[in-house]
Amino acid sequence: MSQEIEIPELGFLGLARYAWRQLTSMRTALILLMLMGVAAIPGSLIPQRITNPMAVRDFITKNPTQALWYDRFSLFDVYGSPWFSAIYILLFISLIGCVLPRSVEHFKAMRAQPPATPKNLARLEEYQTFATDAQVLDRATAWFKKNRFRVLNEGQSLSAEKGYLRETGNLLFHLSLILILIGVSFGSLFGMKGEAIVNVGERFINVPTSYDTLSFGKLSGDKSLTPFQIHVDKFVAQYDPATNAPKDYKAWVTVTNDGVTRTETMKVNQPLTFGNTRVYLQANGYSPVVTVRDSMGDVAFQGPVPFLPQDGNLRSIGAIKVPDANPQIGFVGSFVPTNSRTAGQGAVSIFPELLDPKLLFSIWKGNLGLDSGVPQSVYRLDTTKLTKVGLGSVKPGETFTYPEGSITLETVVPWINLQIVEDPGKKYALVGGIVAVLGLLSSLYGRRRRIWIRITSDGVEVAGLAKNGAPGLEAEIKDFVRALKGEK
Amino acid sequence: MQTTWAYISNYFVYSAMALFTISFIAHAFETAFAVRAPEVADSTEGNLLVKTLDYKRTEKTARIATAMMILGFLLLLAGVVARGISAKHVPWGNMYEFSITGALAFTGAYLAALRKYDLRWLGLFVSLSVLLTLGTAITLLYRNSAPLVPALKSTWLVIHVTSAIISGGVFLLANVVAAAYLYLERVESRGPRPLWLQRVPSLEVLDQLSYRLVAFVFPLWTFAVIAGAIWAESAWGRYWGWDPKETWAFITWVAYAAYLHARVTVGWRGRRAAWLCIFAGSTFLFNYVYVNVWGTGKHTYSGL
Numbered sequence: 001m002s003q004e005i006e007i008p009e010l011g012f013l014g015l016a017r018y019a020w021r022q023l024t025s026m027r028t029a030l031i032l033l034m035l036m037g038v039a040a041i042p043g044s045l046i047p048q049r050i051t052n053p054m055a056v057r058d059f060i061t062k063n064p065t066q067a068l069w070y071d072r073f074s075l076f077d078v079y080g081s082p083w084f085s086a087i088y089i090l091l092f093i094s095l096i097g098c099v100l101p102r103s104v105e106h107f108k109a110m111r112a113q114p115p116a117t118p119k120n121l122a123r124l125e126e127y128q129t130f131a132t133d134a135q136v137l138d139r140a141t142a143w144f145k146k147n148r149f150r151v152l153n154e155g156q157s158l159s160a161e162k163g164y165l166r167e168t169g170n171l172l173f174h175l176s177l178i179l180i181l182i183g184v185s186f187g188s189l190f191g192m193k194g195e196a197i198v199n200v201g202e203r204f205i206n207v208p209t210s211y212d213t214l215s216f217g218k219l220s221g222d223k224s225l226t227p228f229q230i231h232v233d234k235f236v237a238q239y240d241p242a243t244n245a246p247k248d249y250k251a252w253v254t255v256t257n258d259g260v261t262r263t264e265t266m267k268v269n270q271p272l273t274f275g276n277t278r279v280y281l282q283a284n285g286y287s288p289v290v291t292v293r294d295s296m297g298d299v300a301f302q303g304p305v306p307f308l309p310q311d312g313n314l315r316s317i318g319a320i321k322v323p324d325a326n327p328q329i330g331f332v333g334s335f336v337p338t339n340s341r342t343a344g345q346g347a348v349s350i351f352p353e354l355l356d357p358k359l360l361f362s363i364w365k366g367n368l369g370l371d372s373g374v375p376q377s378v379y380r381l382d383t384t385k386l387t388k389v390g391l392g393s394v395k396p397g398e399t400f401t402y403p404e405g406s407i408t409l410e411t412v413v414p415w416i417n418l419q420i421v422e423d424p425g426k427k428y429a430l431v432g433g434i435v436a437v438l439g440l441l442s443s444l445y446g447r448r449r450r451i452w453i454r455i456t457s458d459g460v461e462v463a464g465l466a467k468n469g470a471p472g473l474e475a476e477i478k479d480f481v482r483a484l485k486g487e488k
Numbered sequence: 489m490q491t492t493w494a495y496i497s498n499y500f501v502y503s504a505m506a507l508f509t510i511s512f513i514a515h516a517f518e519t520a521f522a523v524r525a526p527e528v529a530d531s532t533e534g535n536l537l538v539k540t541l542d543y544k545r546t547e548k549t550a551r552i553a554t555a556m557m558i559l560g561f562l563l564l565l566a567g568v569v570a571r572g573i574s575a576k577h578v579p580w581g582n583m584y585e586f587s588i589t590g591a592l593a594f595t596g597a598y599l600a601a602l603r604k605y606d607l608r609w610l611g612l613f614v615s616l617s618v619l620l621t622l623g624t625a626i627t628l629l630y631r632n633s634a635p636l637v638p639a640l641k642s643t644w645l646v647i648h649v650t651s652a653i654i655s656g657g658v659f660l661l662a663n664v665v666a667a668a669y670l671y672l673e674r675v676e677s678r679g680p681r682p683l684w685l686q687r688v689p690s691l692e693v694l695d696q697l698s699y700r701l702v703a704f705v706f707p708l709w710t711f712a713v714i715a716g717a718i719w720a721e722s723a724w725g726r727y728w729g730w731d732p733k734e735t736w737a738f739i740t741w742v743a744y745a746a747y748l749h750a751r752v753t754v755g756w757r758g759r760r761a762a763w764l765c766i767f768a769g770s771t772f773l774f775n776y777v778y779v780n781v782w783g784t785g786k787h788t789y790s791g792l
Contacts, residue, residue, distance in 0.1 A: 026749070026753045026754055027754065029749070030746060030749050030750060030753075030754060033742060033745060033746045033749065034742070034743075034746045036742055037738075037739045037742035037743050037746065037771075040735050040738055040739050040742070041735075041739065043730055043735055044730075044732040044735040044736060044779075048730060050729065050730060051729060051730060051731055078730075079730050184728070193725075193726075240634060240635055242632070242634070243632075243634050245634060245635070245637055246637055246638055247635050247636075247637075247638070248638055248641070249638050267638065267641075268638040268639050268641070268723055269638075269639070269641055269642040269644075269719075269722050269723050270722070271722060271725070278725065280723075280724070280725040282724075282725065419725045421725045421726065423726070423727075426721065426727060429717075429727065430718070430727075433714040433717065433718075434714075436710060436714070437707055437710055437711050437714060440706065440707040440710055441707045444703050444704075444706060444707055444748075445707075
């Protein structure tokens with residue numbers, strides 16, 4: 001079988017042309033399409049940094065070696081990985097290479113006349129012949145006109161065609177996919193996304209320092225933040241007493257934008273909009289408002305401290321850091337909105353509303369390390385270099401005293417997590433999406449067909465042709481013939 | 489009041505199950521006795537001997553089977569509506585509610601297709617799978633009727649989930665037809681069809697039918713995905729975030745897009761097309777079962 005095949009020299013241009021033809025061929029496009037489906041799978045099975053960074057961190061701690069290899073193949077960032085990008089970029093190049101020439105061709109075809117009537121109509125679908133009078137072509141023209149066919153009059157015969165919308169829809173659909181891709185990339189290059197926890201009664205000012213997390217697209221700078229302020233007046237969360245599941249979250253806010261102040265309400269499905277920027281109500285929790293005094297009775301710290309919820313009943317953890325006390329004091333805290341004591345695991349919350357709130361804590365003294373320059377989480381206290389002073393718990397209004405001072409739980413306020421997103425590309429993606437559905441509808445439901453009629457020596461011949469075997473031609477020709485025979 | 493309606497809904501679902509059981513038995517009887525239908529004529533097609541049978545005797549059973557299926561559909565519809573009234577929202581808040589609505593959509597897709605195509609041979613399978621779905625739903629997945637979590641409180645719940653469920657029903661029907669194709673193709677490769685398969689349409693008809701079903705519902709699925717994106721934009725602050733449910737919806741979409749291209753432009757027919765169709769349908773099922781039950785992400789609500 002070893003037969004030498006002589007391969008002609010292609011040269012650079014020839015090779016490029018060959019590669020382009022291969023890439024834009026339908027078979028390659030199909031393989032790329034299937035490949036993209038398969039390539040999307042690992043991202044749903046392996047935790048992803050964009051959807052679940054905590055799970056990725058856990059995975060890395062648990063399986064460091066495996067994680068190293070995963071990271072080498074970008075398996076924690078599948079949808080931004082070089083190989084995933086390669087597939088969709090190639091797919092879109094292939095798509096453009098296929099769709100653009102077809103669009104030009106289709107544009108020409110739409111302005112051209114229908115093709116001439118074939119010589120032998122008898123070989124086509126629904127062929128029939130019958131005797132009739134001389135005005136038959138007028139009746140045929142009238143029927144074609146009524147049914148909006150495009151007609152080529154060849155004297156003794158008519159060639160009519162309909163259903164260009166099918167190809168138009170097909171091309172529009174594919175072009176709209178390009179628009180969606182442009183919208184998505186535009187949004188990720190020029191957008192921004194951030195989150196901030198705001199206590200009820202406090203104000204959020206839209207500057208970078210107000211954010212807990214903030215990330216910009218590659219090409220947008222922090223100058224692009226829309227100047228607005230949101231004061232959180234009130235927040236109410238309702239829960240179902242039977243299942244403890246949340247029923248409704250609602251926040252009342254006072255918004256200042258462009259020098260105008262107005263009040264608004266926010267809900268989960270009802271964000272605030274400032275141009276391209278939208279502000280979402282994303283999560284909620286509690287901030288114990290505490291006063292910490294030193295041994296002399298002077299206030300060393302006072303204010304709300306956001307605690308992070310750990311479960312559906314909003315058992316929350318947090319840290320209270322008092323660098324101004326001498327010695328410095330820190331609290332590792334746990335807050336429960338509805339306290340219930342269990343045998344094993346200390347306090348748990350049995351309902352997410354503030355029915356019987358309680359703050360439990362351990363007290364630590366020593367250098368909190370806030371000036372060391374190493375960034376710390378505000379929700380955690382590193383106790384490795386600290387000395388334990390004691391354990392305590394307080395309910396609202398109560399004060400707990402220890403040798404170095406005291407802590408008072410004044411009250412508890414809810415906090416809300418605002419998610420602030422700017423996406424200048426989403427309107428393009430939306431338009432693309434709408435056009436895609438419309439294009440699909442006309443390309444999958446549209447029928448392209450031709451009908452011919454020719455005068456012969458003993459009457460007329462009629463025949464038709466439906467592209468892609470579209471159904472319904474039979475009924476249409478029946479209707480046509482009835483009209484020709486003057487039966488309706 | 490709320491629980492009363494939930495009880496009413498459960499009674500409707502149980503009654504629907506009874507009717508689907510009757511329909512299933514009637515379909516089984518019909519299939520069994522049709523084999524013994526008297527022979528009318530023999531003819532040869534190529535080398536194969538084709539027997540034409542007279543099905544008059546089993547026609548009545550077949551009609552009963554379909555009638556029971558229609559009644560079961562109506563009762564299930566009533567059950568779904570009552571469930572919605574009890575919870576004061578469209579009944580798509582948890583997996584029990586998805587399952588009964590999905591079973592409704594699947595039956596509906598079958599009955600609608602039955603008006604146009606002779607699909608009664610599928611009835612045995614349809615009634616059985618609906619029974620199994622409802623049984624699983626009411627025993628394993630049942631949850632008390634409860635209000636919606638805040639993220640689901642949106643008009644888009646109706647639009648997005650309706651279109652997704654209807655698409656799912658039709659996709660699964662196309663899958664069943666494609667599976668029937670593959671089975672029949674194997675049978676026919678070994679010789680003439682056995683008598684009990686005589687009434688199943690020819691391979692070409694099955695091949696064409698599963699394509700028609702997919703082509704019919706693909707725009708609706710596209711719409712479901714886009715409606716989901718619009719909703720996600722207002723609820724979660726981004727229209728696409730590669731959440732596991734979104735990822736699998738995308739995979740399903742790509743798989744069906746590949747199927748349509750393979751058929752229309754590359755000219756795939758028969759076995760290869762049927763396998764691709766089944767693969768695409770499995771990604772839909774996987775999305776429904778895996779992501780709801782074991783998955784993490786924003787689409788998992790209220791326990792199940």
